[in-house]
Amino acid sequence: MSTLGTIAPGPPVNGRRGSSSMAMRSASWRVTDRIGLGIAWLLGLIFCAICAAIVLFLLIEGLRFIRPSMLVTNPRAGFTQSQTGGFLGPMIGTVIVALIAIGMAGPLGVAIGVWLAEFGRPRAMARIAESTIEMLAGAPTVVLALFGVLLFESEPLGFLSVTNSNGVVFGKSFFAAGTILALVALPLVVTTVREGLQAIPDHVREASYALGKTRIATTRRILLPAIRPSVITGTMLGVGRVVGDTAIILLLLGDTPLQGVGSAPLLSTLRGTGSTLTSYIYNNAPTGELNQPNKAYAAAFVLLAIVLTLNVLVDVSGRRARERRWS
Amino acid sequence: MDLSDDQRAELWLGALVCGVVVLLLAMLGFILREAWPSFAHNGLSWFGSGGSADRQLQSIFDSGTANGPQQYEIHAWPMIWSTVLTTTGAVAISFVCSLFVAAFLVKFAPDPIKRVLEPVVRLLASVPSVIYGLVGVLVIVPFIGQHLITESERASVTPVIQLSGYSLLAAVLILTVMTAPVMIAIFAEGLRSVPRGWLEGSLALGVNEWRTFWKIAVRTARPALIAGTVLACARALGESVMLFMVSGSVGFAPNPADGLIVLFEPSRGLAPTILQNTDGLSSPPMAHTLYAIAALLLFSALTLSLVGWAVKRPMKRYQHAGGVA
Numbered sequence A: 001m002s003t004l005g006t007i008a009p010g011p012p013v014n015g016r017r018g019s020s021s022m023a024m025r026s027a028s029w030r031v032t033d034r035i036g037l038g039i040a041w042l043l044g045l046i047f048c049a050i051c052a053a054i055v056l057f058l059l060i061e062g063l064r065f066i067r068p069s070m071l072v073t074n075p076r077a078g079f080t081q082s083q084t085g086g087f088l089g090p091m092i093g094t095v096i097v098a099l100i101a102i103g104m105a106g107p108l109g110v111a112i113g114v115w116l117a118e119f120g121r122p123r124a125m126a127r128i129a130e131s132t133i134e135m136l137a138g139a140p141t142v143v144l145a146l147f148g149v150l151l152f153e154s155e156p157l158g159f160l161s162v163t164n165s166n167g168v169v170f171g172k173s174f175f176a177a178g179t180i181l182a183l184v185a186l187p188l189v190v191t192t193v194r195e196g197l198q199a200i201p202d203h204v205r206e207a208s209y210a211l212g213k214t215r216i217a218t219t220r221r222i223l224l225p226a227i228r229p230s231v232i233t234g235t236m237l238g239v240g241r242v243v244g245d246t247a248i249i250l251l252l253l254g255d256t257p258l259q260g261v262g263s264a265p266l267l268s269t270l271r272g273t274g275s276t277l278t279s280y281i282y283n284n285a286p287t288g289e290l291n292q293p294n295k296a297y298a299a300a301f302v303l304l305a306i307v308l309t310l311n312v313l314v315d316v317s318g319r320r321a322r323e324r325r326w327s
Numbered sequence B: 001m002d003l004s005d006d007q008r009a010e011l012w013l014g015a016l017v018c019g020v021v022v023l024l025l026a027m028l029g030f031i032l033r034e035a036w037p038s039f040a041h042n043g044l045s046w047f048g049s050g051g052s053a054d055r056q057l058q059s060i061f062d063s064g065t066a067n068g069p070q071q072y073e074i075h076a077w078p079m080i081w082s083t084v085l086t087t088t089g090a091v092a093i094s095f096v097c098s099l100f101v102a103a104f105l106v107k108f109a110p111d112p113i114k115r116v117l118e119p120v121v122r123l124l125a126s127v128p129s130v131i132y133g134l135v136g137v138l139v140i141v142p143f144i145g146q147h148l149i150t151e152s153e154r155a156s157v158t159p160v161i162q163l164s165g166y167s168l169l170a171a172v173l174i175l176t177v178m179t180a181p182v183m184i185a186i187f188a189e190g191l192r193s194v195p196r197g198w199l200e201g202s203l204a205l206g207v208n209e210w211r212t213f214w215k216i217a218v219r220t221a222r223p224a225l226i227a228g229t230v231l232a233c234a235r236a237l238g239e240s241v242m243l244f245m246v247s248g249s250v251g252f253a254p255n256p257a258d259g260l261i262v263l264f265e266p267s268r269g270l271a272p273t274i275l276q277n278t279d280g281l282s283s284p285p286m287a288h289t290l291y292a293i294a295a296l297l298l299f300s301a302l303t304l305s306l307v308g309w310a311v312k313r314p315m316k317r318y319q320h321a322g323g324v325a
Helices: A019-028 A031-065 A088-119 A123-138 A141-152 A155-160 A174-198 A202-210 A215-226 A228-244 A247-252 A265-271 A277-284 A293-323 B005-047 B053-065 B077-108 B111-126 B129-148 B151-156 B168-192 B196-204 B209-220 B222-238 B241-246 B260-264 B270-276 B278-282 B284-322
Strands: none
Touching: A019 A031, A031 A293, A031 B077, A031 B111, A031 B129, A031 B168, A031 B209, A088 A123, A088 A174, A088 A215, A088 A228, A088 A277, A088 A293, A088 B005, A123 A174, A123 B005, A123 B222, A123 B284, A141 A155, A141 A174, A141 A247, A141 B005, A141 B222, A141 B270, A141 B284, A155 A265, A174 A228, A174 A247, A174 A265, A202 A215, A215 A228, A215 B005, A228 A277, A228 A293, A228 B111, A228 B129, A247 A277, A247 B270, A277 A293, A277 B129, A277 B241, A293 B111, A293 B129, B005 B284, B053 B077, B053 B278, B053 B284, B077 B111, B077 B168, B077 B209, B077 B222, B077 B270, B111 B168, B129 B168, B129 B241, B151 B260, B168 B222, B168 B241, B168 B260, B196 B209, B209 B222, B222 B284, B241 B270, B270 B278, B270 B284, B278 B284
């Protein structure tokens, strides 16, 4: 059933003949239909133009202002834009946050997706879980961020961030931001994993059962390896969302230079605060505190490059998922 | 009790899912609990208009840090109205455009354009909103401020607000560009999965390609149209950073009765209000007010997906007939 891809070939159905023959064929149409076709062409071309304008503009502005030294220096205070350093810290912050978020959302999302697609009993509970995940997918990130503030400023979770001498929990750390960002990525992972599992026909499972495998063994040895491309797609989509989020970073990461808390090597970073590329761009835009547009453009260029890479990965793994045929 | 591997695995996975569901429901509960004082003090006038919203927010914030009685009075209409205007404006424009662009993308575009456009749509859908905000604030806003707003318009509203280019127009424009790729991607997916036989049947009866597409494909793909619209609405509703950057951050309700000038007036929606006042979380009454705004946003998002689900239900029957995914 190949309904993916473009509408299947065959001269009468698709417009593969090119524009001139399209115009020829539409010559006999009613005026309203021809106007409609014209609008579709017009809007389509305008959309192409807008896309090209945005991408080219960001590329040109980014390349104009980016310097290799920006990638290896930290932000500093300074009077002109040439003195304020680069954005090494924010880049590292972006990577850390993405790793934490996907480290949590990946396994959790796969587990939930497997349960929904393969087990899903009792039905009522599966329905509740589905709608909750859907609610999460539609929840604004600012709201999730406020929930994070509530969660991580509470006493029991105080050990995950700084607590000052009055016993007030600061509630901002890489761990806090990463956890809430995992909630942002979770629905994407769950949906792709579930769709991947549902696309595997039942006879594959039955063949495995017939060989004496248990259900969970089938899931682990047959189904999960089969949907690896879907898992990768979901994860990359999640990373894309995580890397681009700003509100959660502003509320839960503290927006400071990278600084650890305590002495334990890995834990100190997790409990510490920092910033990411998105909050760096936000602060360097004219509406932010620093107002250094050149730096913002350069950082936006780097961020866009990251998003572009993730997109290419999604495309590649998506194509691999589609090539798989169960007959 | 002896459990097989299968049963144990099912229990573990089920417990995990339960845990996540409980956490998310707890999120709803916590936010509502934190929001309650603000709603309780204001009653229905929370949603009404009256006075300057910015001044009210300021006095709420001040009352939390001073020793006096705590203030809660807020009339959030300007924020609600701004969110309504930007969301409906952007979604309405991008719905119409996306439908035509999706038609173009799926059916009428020459192959080379199709091949380029598909990945570009997906890229645009995943560009972070802060980048759109940056482009808006550095390109669109100055353009509107310098070229579109006339001096007489500026002078006519000087006693009330300043027109500087940070405006409803900029917000709606950029939000349209942000939501359109999401819609186009989902619309195109839906249009592509219309069974070929249905289209060929129509073409064989002598109906031209445009009619066929409009009457058969678009009609069959209605569930996808709704899904895309709901998703785009949710995205527009929850957008905070970009709107904060371009919409002017003034608690002012633009009045459409003023004529075209409404497009140039600044405002600030619900989500950007939260973002702007995050420092206020240290002041208890301010925190309750912000959580009330968050609760309203969450409630709207929930209603939206519920409405989408309810509208899609009666259309489902065509899907089984045609084997549409």
